[in-house]
Amino acid sequence: ETGVTQSPTHLIKTRGQQVTLRCSSQSGHNTVSWYQQALGQGPQFIFQYYREEENGRGNFPPRFSGLQFPNYSSELNVNALELDDSALYLCASSTPGPTNTGELFFGEGSRLTVL
Amino acid sequence: AQSVTQLGSHVSVSEGALVLLRCNYSSSVPPYLFWYVQYPNQGLQLLLKYTSAATLVKGINGFEAEFKKSETSFHLTKPSAHMSDAAEYFCAVSREDSGAGSYQLTFGKGTKLSVIP
Numbered sequence: 001e002t003g004v005t006q007s008p009t010h011l012i013k014t015r016g017q018q019v020t021l022r023c024s025s026q027s028g029h030n031t032v033s034w035y036q037q038a039l040g041q042g043p044q045f046i047f048q049y050y051r052e053e054e055n056g057r058g059n060f061p062p063r064f065s066g067l068q069f070p071n072y073s074s075e076l077n078v079n080a081l082e083l084d085d086s087a088l089y090l091c092a093s094s095t096p097g098p099t100n101t102g103e104l105f106f107g108e109g110s111r112l113t114v115l
Numbered sequence: 116a117q118s119v120t121q122l123g124s125h126v127s128v129s130e131g132a133l134v135l136l137r138c139n140y141s142s143s144v145p146p147y148l149f150w151y152v153q154y155p156n157q158g159l160q161l162l163l164k165y166t167s168a169a170t171l172v173k174g175i176n177g178f179e180a181e182f183k184k185s186e187t188s189f190h191l192t193k194p195s196a197h198m199s200d201a202a203e204y205f206c207a208v209s210r211e212d213s214g215a216g217s218y219q220l221t222f223g224k225g226t227k228l229s230v231i232p
Contacts, residue, residue, distance in 0.1 A: 004158070033219070042119075042205050042222030043159070056219055090158055094218075103149070104220065106158035 004107035006091050012113045013081050021076040021110045023091030031055070031095060032074040033104060034066060037088040049074055078112075086114045117142045117208050121223035129231045134178075134193040136226045138206030141187060147209040148189045149220065150180055154202045162204075165189060176200070201230045 005024045013019050025032050031050045035043035045058035049068035063079040072093070078085055088111050092104035122137040140146060147166050151159040163174025170182045176199075180191045189206060204227075207220040 035220075040224070042207075042224050043220070045219040045221070048219065058219065092159075103161060103164055104159075106151075106160070108156070108158040 004091055004093050004105055006089075006107040006110050008110055009108070010111045010113075012115060014115050015081055015083060017081050018077065018079045019081060019112060021078075021089050021091075021112070023074045023076070023093075023107060025072045025074070025091075025093035026105050029093035029095055029105065030072045031093060032068055032072065033092045033094070034074070034076045035090040035092065036060075037090055037109070038084075039087070043090055046076070081114045083114050086112060088112075117146070117210050117221045119206050119208050119221055119223035121204075121206050121226050123226050124224065125227045125229070127229040127231060128196045130198055131195050134191070134196045134200065134228065136191040136204050136206075136228065138180075138189045138191065138223060139187050140189060140206070140208045142208055142210065144210070147218075148180075148182060149207045149209065150174065150178070150189075150191050151205045151207060151222075152202050153205065153225075159205065162191070196228075196230045198230050198232065201228055203227045 004026050007022050033048040034046040037043040046060050048056040052068045065077045067075045088109040090109045092106045094104050118141045120139045149164045150162040153159050162178050163172045165172050165182045173179045178193045203225045205225045206223045209218050
């Protein structure tokens with residue numbers, strides 16, 4: 001069984017640039033969620049994708065956007081980067097439906113530094 | 116709105132001693148509660164979850180947690196700490212995003228556990 005994989009693992013950008021982070025979900029999982037974890041904080045929900053559509057969103061501005069592809073992999077895009085966007089971005093996959101009560105399977109994250 | 120409060124950002128215990136990590140939650144509906152562990156430079160791994168079955172939940176690596184509705188608590192315990200338990204622990208509560216059919220987790224700020232030899 002293949003777990004959640006994310007790329008790149010580390011990257012450095014400058015303020016105002018754009019970034020794309022990628023995620024492959026765990027085998028058999030068709031729902032992907034993205035979380036932002038700032039230094040010393042718990043992860044915060046950005047959004048979730050199911051069947052290639054956004055299916056729930058946290059309190060993040062529109063410059064945070066995403067995609068899900070037919071193979072259930074996903075991208076997180078952040079435009080007009082700000083210094084406060086520096087964080088570990090975590091992707092998590094799950095299966096939808098009544099048996100899913102929020103249990104998520106996380107990747108190891110992409111650490112973004114904005115200078 | 117949901118929230119999670121973890122008391123103590125850093126807890127130190129001696130190897131072999133009891134581990135107690137505290138978590139209190141607020142939720143307008145019966146919650147689903149989770150404990151996740153994060154080792155350095157890694158993602159989060161599920162330790163255990165409460166989903167309205169038994170109030171005492173057993174997880175991996177000898178950890179367990181007790182759901183106490185009257186105290187709105189879900190504290191994590193382990194009878195005897197091991198060096199390999201040193202990590203950061205996150206308590207989380209889940210809610211369904213109304214109308215979207217999706218669940219999102221609200222995490223606490225985490226408690227870093229150090230184990231002293």
